[in-house]
Amino acid sequence: xxxxxxxxxxxxxxxxxxxxxxxxxxxxxxxxxxxxxxxxxxxxxxxxxxxxxxxxxxxxxxxxxxxxxxxxxxxxxxxxxxxxxxxxxxxxxxxxxxxxxxxxxxxxxxxxxxxxxxxxxxxxxxxxxxxxxxxxxxxxxxxxxxxxxxxxxxxxxxxxxxxxxxxxxxxxxxxxxxxxxxxxx
Amino acid sequence: xxxxxxxxxxxxxxxxxxxxxxxxxxxxxxxxxxxxxxxxxxxxxxxxxxxxxxxxxxxxxxxxxxxxxxxxxxxxx
Numbered sequence: 598x599x600x601x602x603x604x605x606x607x608x609x610x611x612x613x614x615x616x617x618x619x620x621x622x623x624x625x626x627x628x629x630x631x632x633x634x635x636x637x638x639x640x641x642x643x644x645x646x647x648x649x650x651x652x653x654x655x656x657x658x659x660x661x662x663x664x665x666x667x668x669x670x671x672x673x674x675x676x677x678x679x680x681x682x683x684x685x686x687x688x689x690x691x692x693x694x695x696x697x698x699x700x701x702x703x704x705x706x707x708x709x710x711x712x713x714x715x716x717x718x719x720x721x722x723x724x725x726x727x728x729x730x731x732x733x734x735x736x737x738x739x740x741x742x743x744x745x746x747x748x749x750x751x752x753x754x755x756x757x758x759x760x761x762x763x764x765x766x767x768x769x770x771x772x773x774x775x776x777x778x779x780x781x782x
Numbered sequence: 783x784x785x786x787x788x789x790x791x792x793x794x795x796x797x798x799x800x801x802x803x804x805x806x807x808x809x810x811x812x813x814x815x816x817x818x819x820x821x822x823x824x825x826x827x828x829x830x831x832x833x834x835x836x837x838x839x840x841x842x843x844x845x846x847x848x849x850x851x852x853x854x855x856x857x858x859x
Contacts, residue, residue: 605854608854609842609847609850609851609854610847613841613842613847613850614840614841614842617840617841617842618837618838618839618840618841619838621838621840622836622837622838627840630840631842631846634850635850635853638850638854639853639854639857642854642857642858643857688787690787690790691785691786691787694785695785695786695787695788696785696786696787697786697818702818703818703819703821703822703825704821705821706821706825706828708828711832712831712832712835715839718835718836718837718838721832721836722836722838725836736833740829740830740833740834741833741834741836743834745798746798746800761791761794761795764794765790765791765794768790768794768826768829769790771829772822772825772826772829775829
């Protein structure tokens with residue numbers, strides 16, 4: 598089997614943009630994504646002695662970036678504890694009897710051929726960024742990266758009751774934002 | 783009978799098979815009678831599918847790249 602090699606001189610030209618785009622889907626702002634890519638290159642350089650050539654350079658850099666993103670989530674989660682909310686507060690989707698509020702009633706969507714649409718994808722990501730940060734984090738881990746809820750609770754050190762409130766709220770807000778900014782237009 | 787808030791909560795929990803048989807039955811009942819929650823149910827699954835395809839297209843500007851190159855060189859000194 599051929600061993601993969603590292604060529605740090607080529608990293609910026611070959612991978613910086615791809616890594617930036619990958620990070621942008623997962624963190625709220627471009628500046629944060631940019632810093633994470635930079636950190637990825639720094640820590641990859643520092644640990645390049647540990648690279649055993651079993652996976653490609655590109656896949657290895659993605660792994661480093663994924664671990665940087667997880668570290669970022671953990672660090673942010675410490676300061677976001679107050680955004681957890683409970684099932685009852687800060688809920689503008691339902692009235693106090695649990696019925697849909699008038700402006701939030703789901704309408705019919707015509708969803709043909711949308712997934713490939715780049716403009717739609719931008720709206721989707723904007724709506725995700727508009728969520729409270731900790732909601733966006735659990736949403737990203739669960740639905741974009743496909744992690745199990747148990748893994749997410751363990752990594753972020755949150756209770757499963759918190760997790761379900763966050764996901765429920767995230768889904769309601771995201772659905773409503775997509776409807777308003779795409780299907781109603 | 784469950785209300786709409788509860789029905790949307792169960793719709794999401796059902797994805798991970800985290801609901802009881804009774805909850806499943808109550809949810810099915812509610813969805814048959816409520817066109818709004820039924821729409822939510824369909825759209826929620828659709829959003830899950832879209833999320834798997836989420837992608838952005840961005841790039842570093844030339845000056846950002848040069849800046850990054852300088853910093854990488856510095857970091858190894």
